[in-house]
Amino acid sequence: MFKDATIEEINSVMNNAWTVFHAYRKMSLEQRAVFMRTIAVEMEACGDALIQTAMRETHLPEARLRNERARTIFQLNSYADACEKGQWLEARIDTAVPDKNPPKPDVRKMLVPLGPVVVFGSSNFPFAYSTAGGDTACAFAAGCSVIVKAHPAHPETSEMVAGAILKAAEKCKMPKGIFAHVHGVSFEVGKALVMHPHTKAVGFTGSYLGGRQLFDWANQRKDPIPVFAEMGSVNPVFLLPEKLKSSASDIAKMYAASITLGVGQFCTNPGLIIGIESEELKLFIDELGKLIRQTPPGPMLHAGIVKAYKEKRGNALLQEGVHLVAESDTETKENEGLPTIATATGQAFLNNPVLHQEVFGPYSIIIRCKNMDEMIEVAKHTEGQLTSTLMATENDIRGNEELVEAVKNICGRLILNAVPTGVEVCLSMHHGGPFPATTDSRFTSVGADGIKRFARPVCFQNWPDSLLPDELKEGNPLAIWRTVNNELKK
Amino acid sequence: MFKDATIEEINSVMNNAWTVFHAYRKMSLEQRAVFMRTIAVEMEACGDALIQTAMRETHLPEARLRNERARTIFQLNSYADACEKGQWLEARIDTAVPDKNPPKPDVRKMLVPLGPVVVFGSSNFPFAYSTAGGDTACAFAAGCSVIVKAHPAHPETSEMVAGAILKAAEKCKMPKGIFAHVHGVSFEVGKALVMHPHTKAVGFTGSYLGGRQLFDWANQRKDPIPVFAEMGSVNPVFLLPEKLKSSASDIAKMYAASITLGVGQFCTNPGLIIGIESEELKLFIDELGKLIRQTPPGPMLHAGIVKAYKEKRGNALLQEGVHLVAESDTETKENEGLPTIATATGQAFLNNPVLHQEVFGPYSIIIRCKNMDEMIEVAKHTEGQLTSTLMATENDIRGNEELVEAVKNICGRLILNAVPTGVEVCLSMHHGGPFPATTDSRFTSVGADGIKRFARPVCFQNWPDSLLPDELKEGNPLAIWRTVNNELKK
Structure with missing residues (x-):
């Protein structure tokens, strides 16, 4: 239905985005915030039609999509608040000391x-990580123009949201071309967008292969640009002995729900659970198996994801030492993902990198270690993750410092006695993690700190007050937090 | 005199650095700060012997080296203060809201x-950007172990400073191996260090070719790591019409000194000056030429730099449309750099990328534009820079917004009516800039914000107060600035 953008169209879109950027960057924080809030209003105004379209394209249930739209609106509004507050600008001022030898100049710095x-939208979050999702909201807050490549799995949903953004842009009298929306199924569209000389940063949510490809292209440019790709994660869960002893069946309940939530199609899905051989671990596996058998399969996002799930699940189960524990008792339709848990020993995990890989869908493998030393080895040999979880008592934590440190070292978010699914949108959230969870462990894609992905510092030396940007003027007309001569002030 | 490290030695150093990292990262901010201050004391204690050794190896004058050591000591002490203050940790707290639907968990974040x-030290700053220089100080503050590859142009100086660091480490009872010092003239030593799986970040100050090579290696790893390479910069200076009219000969005086300061061997050396054809520009060029003729040549850092300067200077002067304006009247010795200025038209600059390249040494080219439009074109076609300078009156700035925006867009530091040489060490400094000035425009290599290069956020979800790190505990025992429920607090 939607044609791939041609190279000529991409050139025209990018040239326009570059021109418009120079107008938009000069707009005040308040103007940007008003624009973002207007996008939120326009998304809401899309009403049921948007939800219906998304349901048809993504096969996600209505309630989930309504929640996701509400979350997207919350993101736009809360990042707009953060944009206006200006703490993200990291304004710093060092005033001149003329009688120092040599004289110290007046130096002031802020992000631009x-x-x-x-932005490459994701397939699993048609609103929150797509067209008007977190990347777009952060880029607008930072003062950047945005080009979204619609995800081919929900192009109509993307068109409708793009329409809402364009309507908001018009209402707020934004420069034409501040936002552009292109379609592209082919490889070449993505490559042309990343390689275009006017592209200055890339946001992506999706697979490891996709993210790594964009990252490699970006680094092969004459002038490399940052790529913020949020890629796969198996989100390991470590079951510590004392906790498991007291709560094996409660943990099984929590995790049966978390593994199968949204047919397992979350980047924070717990795909790897690690315990130590014991009666309690057997009990946990039995209970989890029972619950998984009772969980019906559900429709997955699109045919490509169903196919990949079947292949990866099948391949995982074929690995030496991997045993199927349980799968759903309910018959599975063509487009559905079958809830499944498997198990293997710590040694099998340490010997076989295939067991470390994400099986995107309602699948999890339980690794049975022979002792704590082996659990520590497993933690040390696990790749970078968005999240890691410790199911542990206070004694477990205090008595196993080496494990806790090893687990912290591999992840962006460390959860205690809860599930990794569910990512709170707040400033303290870090949705990121060491490679290969993301291509840049220093930045988050959820929460207003994500704005900083699309900005860099510029320092003004020896400028008179009258010519400085408002953010750095002596009188602090925007009333933002700034570090003045090493002291935070407002 | 010093042998290249073997691959076995590098493996052993890196394995040790990895083990030690896990001990050092747990040390308190105060312990790290005490260690850094002790390094400063030990560097001072190296006394005249260190200065003499550096003079012999670098041919830099004594006063300059004494100043540079003082600057290095100031860096260590001021970054130690910043480390302890903890603002760089970007601590954020969002407290739980259990009655929200779904309940909001307690989420807390800080840098780890x-x-x-x-660290690859530079040749032009044997103290401030070498063994115990800014990169090393920032990495220690962040909680990282450090491996320095000594610059082959001053290996003995580097050994002495390494000795001071090791002495400080011993005095402060730091884990053995927190700092390692290796030598290497060959390509292979650098590559092995960057590619080692335990290396998690790289700091570099030097040439474009060197920095880009390290960056490419780092990105070809299975798990890419950040490379903070500060590379070349020509630091363009834009002479605006009204300012030039009133101050042509004053500007010539400032710039004759800046171009030849330290025989032009600063990354902030002004290698490109852009004006608009006029009587005033002629006057400026004449005056600058006169002063350059009067400036004696000086010894350069090492034979490689002298050779490169001669070649690049020669090649620049051979380009079509480039005319020699003046060179020093004093005879030049074999190891000296000859102060030189040349000129070309705006059109010649726009047509020939060779004229954009850095000629590291006391060389600058004056570009004569036919009008402001051409000056804007020149600004838009100039690559990323550490600094740009505007010599301008308030009228010049207000009347030429497009130029000012274009100039801001290409640089990390924007100077008004001063010279780019001289980099103040303070929190507001940004010593960085768009590629190819550096490989990551979002970070600085001068000032305590440089600590953030070597850290990433980790978020703790649902942890009881007793198990949280002190930085995030409810009672704020370290008394650091934190953002609590979106409000900055102490």
């Missing part, structure tokens, strides 16, 4: 936007 | 160290 940002 | 950092 990078330039046009290309 | 990346892991072992490999």
